[in-house]
Amino acid sequence: MSDCAPNTLLPTSVIGSWSVPDWLERAKTGVHHGAVSRTQLTDMHDMAVKAALKDQEIAGIDIVSDGELRRDNDVDYLLARVPGVRCEDPIKAFYFDYLDLHVTERLPAPGAAPLGLAEDLRFTLAHTDRPVRFSMTGPFSLSRRLRADSRAYPDRAELVLDLARVLNAEARALAAAGPRR
Secondary structure, eight states, X not given: OOSSSTTOSSOOBOOSOOOOOHHHHHHHHHHHTTSSOHHXXXXXXXXXXXXXXXXHHHTTOSBEEOTTTTOSSHHHHHHTTSTTOEESOOOOSSTTSOOOEEESXXXXXXXXXXXXXXXXXHHHHHTOSSOEEOOOOOHHHHHXXXXXXXXXXXXXXHHHHHHXXXXXXXXXXXXXXXXXX
């Protein structure tokens, strides 16, 4: 038996991103070009996440997800929040394009919640009574999209380990923000 639902032998869930509505695509791109404010986009993200949760509940999904709808792509969403990561040009032609992110110095030791994802989780939990799945890209994948100065990270494995430390701190913050069992 699962904690998901009574008599659920094999709980269902979704994997990956929820389909991004056209209007949200245009709004995300609009932020990069000054046509949509960050506050307006936050309101639109909230609406899209609520709709994705409702869709999953209606479909009978046992473990729901926010659909990663706040993320342009998982890599930028996480890396741009990592203390010590720099962005040359934060403007994208299209929201799904990747940013040019780099590090010139060793990443600082992570704080208690270095990426601030717990707020995304709390919002999702507040809008469903179902268990929630929340994803993060792993440190190796993140390191592949990050340009690192060879003086700061002569060995790429050291960058992966520092990113793993950041993700570990974030995972602990997410666990603390989640429901108590």
